[in-house]
Amino acid sequence: MLVVLGLWWTLTSGCGLIDPNRFPDPAETWAALQQILTPGYAGGTLVQQAWASTRLVLLGFAVAVTTGVPLGALMGLSRRAESLLNPAFLLLRPIPPLAWIPLAVVWLGLGDGAKILVIWIAAFVPCVINTWTGVRGADLTLVAAARVHGADPVRVLLEVILPGALPMIFTGLRLSLQACWTTLVAAELVGTLYGLGRVLDSAYRDVNPAMILVAMVTVGLLGAATTRLIAALERGLTPWQV
Amino acid sequence: MKDIRFDGVGKTFTTRGGAACVVLHDIDLTVQAREFVAVVGPSGSGKTTLLRMAAGLDQPSAGEVRVGGRRVTGPGPDRAVVFQHFALFPWKTVRQNIAFGLRCQGASRARQTVAVDRYLALMGLDDAADRYPSQLSGGMQQRVALARSYAIEPDVLLMDEPFGALDAQTRTVMQEELIRLSRQEPRTVLFITHAVEEAVYLADRVVVLAHDPGRLREIVDIGPTRAAEAWNTRPIHEVMELPSFTHLRTRLWRLLRDQIRPGN
Numbered sequence: 001m002l003v004v005l006g007l008w009w010t011l012t013s014g015c016g017l018i019d020p021n022r023f024p025d026p027a028e029t030w031a032a033l034q035q036i037l038t039p040g041y042a043g044g045t046l047v048q049q050a051w052a053s054t055r056l057v058l059l060g061f062a063v064a065v066t067t068g069v070p071l072g073a074l075m076g077l078s079r080r081a082e083s084l085l086n087p088a089f090l091l092l093r094p095i096p097p098l099a100w101i102p103l104a105v106v107w108l109g110l111g112d113g114a115k116i117l118v119i120w121i122a123a124f125v126p127c128v129i130n131t132w133t134g135v136r137g138a139d140l141t142l143v144a145a146a147r148v149h150g151a152d153p154v155r156v157l158l159e160v161i162l163p164g165a166l167p168m169i170f171t172g173l174r175l176s177l178q179a180c181w182t183t184l185v186a187a188e189l190v191g192t193l194y195g196l197g198r199v200l201d202s203a204y205r206d207v208n209p210a211m212i213l214v215a216m217v218t219v220g221l222l223g224a225a226t227t228r229l230i231a232a233l234e235r236g237l238t239p240w241q242v
Numbered sequence: 243m244k245d246i247r248f249d250g251v252g253k254t255f256t257t258r259g260g261a262a263c264v265v266l267h268d269i270d271l272t273v274q275a276r277e278f279v280a281v282v283g284p285s286g287s288g289k290t291t292l293l294r295m296a297a298g299l300d301q302p303s304a305g306e307v308r309v310g311g312r313r314v315t316g317p318g319p320d321r322a323v324v325f326q327h328f329a330l331f332p333w334k335t336v337r338q339n340i341a342f343g344l345r346c347q348g349a350s351r352a353r354q355t356v357a358v359d360r361y362l363a364l365m366g367l368d369d370a371a372d373r374y375p376s377q378l379s380g381g382m383q384q385r386v387a388l389a390r391s392y393a394i395e396p397d398v399l400l401m402d403e404p405f406g407a408l409d410a411q412t413r414t415v416m417q418e419e420l421i422r423l424s425r426q427e428p429r430t431v432l433f434i435t436h437a438v439e440e441a442v443y444l445a446d447r448v449v450v451l452a453h454d455p456g457r458l459r460e461i462v463d464i465g466p467t468r469a470a471e472a473w474n475t476r477p478i479h480e481v482m483e484l485p486s487f488t489h490l491r492t493r494l495w496r497l498l499r500d501q502i503r504p505g506n
Contacts, residue, residue, distance in 0.1 A: 145329035148317045150346030163333040240374040
């Protein structure tokens with residue numbers, strides 16, 4: 001940490017190797033951080049802006065999980081659902097999530113709805129694909145063992161297939177959450193009053209590289225923190241995994 | 243206690259290319275109530291298919307399987323299966339694994355606890371009750387699987403090479419345990435194995451299958467010798483050194499070797 005800080009200072013203000021208009025030095029960045037923390041920047045303080053973004057990410061993620069995991073499970077369980085839905089997936093997957101922005105705005109206007117829709121589109125696919133793979137890869141011997149000990153199909157699903165798919169589902173959740181954060185800024189470009197995307201956009205217009213850096217690092221830290229939360233949840237829910 | 247009857251049972255699989263592959267042909271076999279029957283045969287003789295049909299996991303293409311006089315159409319609480327690779331639920335503790343079948347039957351909490359505690363004690367698993375299967379040795383895991391099957395008190399136990407994945411030492415211990423268990427809690431047992439010694443040591447009768455297609459080759463009666471020499475109450479190494487044991491083992495080896503040798 002200190003080494004990085006030292007290197008950063010040396011390269012920027014120390015020997016002037018990097019033009020301060022291209023990359024901010026530590027002092028400028030510290031000032032930008034102070035500015036956004038207390039008076040605020042682009043219409044809000046850092047906490048307000050970060051919360052506005054986190055709220056969108058969590059909403060989009062929640063919608064993606066509650067739709068993607070059941071759909072993936074259905075595709076994993078039923079050949080029919082799989083052959084029906086797979087072609088649609090093949091067609092929709094190559095379309096970048098950002099390409100949906102115009103349509104999202106036409107459909108839902110400039111409110112949160114459009115942003116959540118774009119985040120959902122990006123986050124939905126990893127949920128579906130990984131749940132699908134996990135459920136399809138269910139250990140058939142375990143399914144047979146459950147059946148011969150008297151389990152009905154619902155119990156087989158809840159106590160054998162889903163727990164077995166849980167590690168894959170969590171892989172999907174992690175990828176999905178990352179997709180939420182990476183599309184966030186783009187989604188906020190749809191037009192927003194608050195949010196880290198708004199901060200980035202304003203800082204870009206103000207040619208304020210220090211503020212851009214502050215916003216980017218904040219996105220990175222929030223993304224890492226939420227990923228940690230998912231990992232903790234996984235450890236709690238899969239205690240049998242070493 | 244129920245018996246198992248195979249009446250003219252055949253099984254044909256269709257391969258991807260559409261060709262028919264006969265796995266079992268015209269099997270007539272009755273396992274009497276409380277009888278322990280072992281099935282040996284070369285690989286590809288349909289041993290496991292025979293067991294899966296009795297379990298209701300596969301359906302015969304010809305003939306029918308009856309357990310206690312009732313035609314088998316699917317899995318049922320009167321039959322439990324012990325699998326070669328244990329097939330324990332990795333996300334359930336030992337206690338939860340053993341209780342699984344009872345929970346499926348809707349048994350009360352109290353009844354589950356009583357049964358689980360009993361089998362934990364019987365199988366020497368007391369200290370492992372709250373561990374996960376991955377924290378246990380292979381032998382311990384198979385004890386849990388046996389306990390899980392015994393706990394639902396089935397009439398019929400179907401065992402598919404249950405000790406095949408264990409090392410030689412553990413295997414001998416488990417064979418002795420199974421003899422002890424079947425003395426305490428007799429069940430009708432169909433036991434699949436490829437180990438001739440194991441079959442002779444455990445079974446009342448040993449069924450030898452021929453392959454290509456799988457069919458009944460011979461049935462060797464062990465029961466009278468076992469009873470006359472009181473095998474069940476003697477340690478395994480002592481039994482395996484008896485002349486009668488080696489004689490039966492050699493006889494079965496010959497029968498099996500004839501199967502494997504080409505041209506027969």
